[in-house]
Amino acid sequence: MGPRRRSPVALRTAIALGASGLVIFGVTVPSATAADNVMRADGSAGRACYESVQSRRAAGIDQREMTSTVDGLIQARLAPRDGAEGDWDLAVFDKATGKVVAASAALRSRELAESFVKKDQQLIVQACRYSGSARTVTVGVDFLALTPQGTPTGVAEQAQRAEVVRVETPERTDKSKLLALGLDVTEKGDETGIEVVLADDADRKTLRDSGLRSTVINPDLSKTSREDAARDREYAATTQASGLPSGRTSYRHLYEYEFELKELARKNPKLVKAFTLPNPSVEGRDVLGVEIATDVANIADGKPVNFTMGVHHAREWPASEHAIEWAYELVNGYQKDPAIKSLVGKTRNIVVPIVNPDGFSISREAEPKGDFSRFDYEMKRKNCQAADSPPQFRTGVCKANPAGRERGTDPNRNYATFWGGNGASPNWNSDTFRGAGPFSEPETRNIRELVSKRQVTNLITLHTYGNLILRPPGVADTRAPLDEPVLKALGDKMASRNGYRSIPSWGLYDTTGTTEDWSFWSTGGLGYTFEINTAGFHPPFQNAVVAEYTGTAPAAGAGKGGNRAAFLDMLGSAADPAQHATLIGSAPRGYQLKLHKTFQTPTSPVLQPDGSTKPPIYVTDTLDSTYSSTGGRFAWSVNPSTRPYVAGRYGREPQGPPQATLPLANPAGVPAENTQYPGNPVAESMPFTIKGLPEVDNGRFDVVVEWASTDTDWDLYVYNAAGELVTSSAAGGTKSERATLFDPPPGNYTAVMVNYDQVDPANPDDWGNGRIEFAPPIPPTYGTKEAYTLTCTNRIGRLVGIADVFADRGQTVDVGEVCTNSARATKDRRR
Incomplete structure (x- = not known):
């Protein structure tokens, strides 16, 4: 080849x-x-x-x-x-x-x-x-x-070694510092650390110069990539059929996805419809999806829409595999499983396995290098946009160009909500480059147009890797939406099936311009990101696809149902009227109802490459969806009329005062230096007690300790009574540590101080007496309610009815005979 x-x-x-x-x-x-x-x-x-x-x-x-x-x-x-x-x-x-x-x-x-x-x-x-x-x-x-080698002169690229390291990020400032370095940050992380790909010695120097501490997780990614490819070949050669709905035993190529989607439609014409999204990719490829529903051609039947998509990021092959297997699951289940047949009958399901076909095709067809060099196309993340690159890098086709895999835009940083802020890069060659502007890319415009024209009540966007279920918001300072209890409950339920952690997106690190943030804040449809597996971007098929989907070993969801069960939970949520709003009323046969809303939303202040910011950009969105009446009474499943962006923010009213500040006394003596904690348990421990209602109501506590010199390094860890780590602070280069826990349960806790480094151990810089500060919960805030404009047109397209409709999540609103008596019906609803 x-x-x-x-x-x-x-x-x-x-x-x-x-x-x-x-x-x-x-x-x-x-x-x-x-x-x-x-x-x-x-x-x-x-x-x-x-x-x-x-x-x-x-x-x-x-x-x-x-x-x-x-x-x-x-x-x-x-x-x-x-x-x-x-x-x-x-x-x-x-x-x-x-x-x-x-x-x-x-x-x-x-x-x-x-x-x-x-x-x-x-x-x-x-x-x-x-x-x-x-x-x-x-x-x-x-x-x-x-x-x-892809260089203008043909000079061979120097060999290099890529590795994965876990960078310690116990504080949000550490996470922000890490993101600003321009390294290839993965989605595998937790409160205290994040895995990062270091492609070469330059990356290693960048991380070393930052002062952030790290531990090597995988010293040779090239070796891993070659071994994974060999394991895939062996599995495909020795396995006749897997436990997946399709029986597939290997990663698909782009043309196989395309063919299988239209074969599903050809073989199941009443249940499956294949379609082409409106915008071809940068290189001119069509982007394909399927819709699965009873009477599939009638897309304006009023059923709630459940949308599953994969591969915004080219190298994340398991994402598209899980998406297409879900399509097979629905088709097979409709024929053989009464529970799935019932859910399919109540919903409409859209599956787009590959949002970014250009990038995926390049990554999938490349040799298994895995060294993350400029010309390691297997590890390409972005799309094929060349316009934002410097002139010398705009030449050549995407599969072979002077900038290699570094050219392009990250589609999952290109959506409008919070675009331009921290959590995405303004630099063209960064793996998280946000693009020239909100929705500058055809791939994101495709998803925007689809979601804007349908009542997508539930959405999952699939990625790798990290074993996470992420929910809005992507930015911590945004605060949780009023829908936080609903989002958390559904996320936790799905996580109980696949063994992933269910957290807000900002719990990993701040991200801006992401899919579910835009879809949720703009439409109110419940949206999540799944980060599949913990082994890599596309590790062996047997584990990352078969085991993760079916819930078998070694997946975290083994014995719990895996992603198959999690997807079914999401489908059940889409079918549940309590999870969205419902309009009921009556309309003559052949009349068409339309819900309309137009609004502007500001992006973040737009971060510039030099660190400065420019004013936010205002982005106009228009939501238009339709219902075709079959005559008589109707029920139309819709998202709430008030966007979460303006609805308000989640919180709770204080039920009492916060607890008074507690002193944290420093025990006598100074423990020995310890860079191996918790492997080496040498440290100082200080117990304290958190009170609760009815005496106090604590929205958060901060454990604060201080010392004299920034050259000294103490680390702080806080454990609950069960010995579980609940928060920590281990920054380095500071004169203090502050560990924060929101809504702390009452009980006994222990603060642990670790003497990580002393400039002069003979004359130690001990920490002084610390303190535990408390703050009340933040009350909820409520915005102005929004309405949909509901119109009705008759069989010849003449407007015959109009009304404003207010609907909350879980609410059923009777719009009456909107096509024949809309003015009176509107007044009746306002009494």
């Missing part, structure tokens, strides 16, 4: 995409003959084009043979011809071996099959007519010569 790490140079040859010539990368390529450019098939067949080279006499097949003129890249494309769309697929095979080189199987006839080839390699380009009336399509094949 040829070398993997390359970048384009001047030599380009092509077969043009049509009779009038084609401009490719700024080079006009002469037209070939019509016979060369046109693929023709009188019949169609529902087969996988990529599975094998077919006989030329087979139904729905046309082929061209050609020879690669370069060591480099082939880009084969299909496009509709003469205005006839249809559905054609495309595959490129090595003629000598019959193995697939590249393929594409989207829903239309707009295909891009791309991969690496060798000079003089004999190829077969095969077009397959899957369905539709289009008998012909145009084909174009572009060969790009590439220099080794």
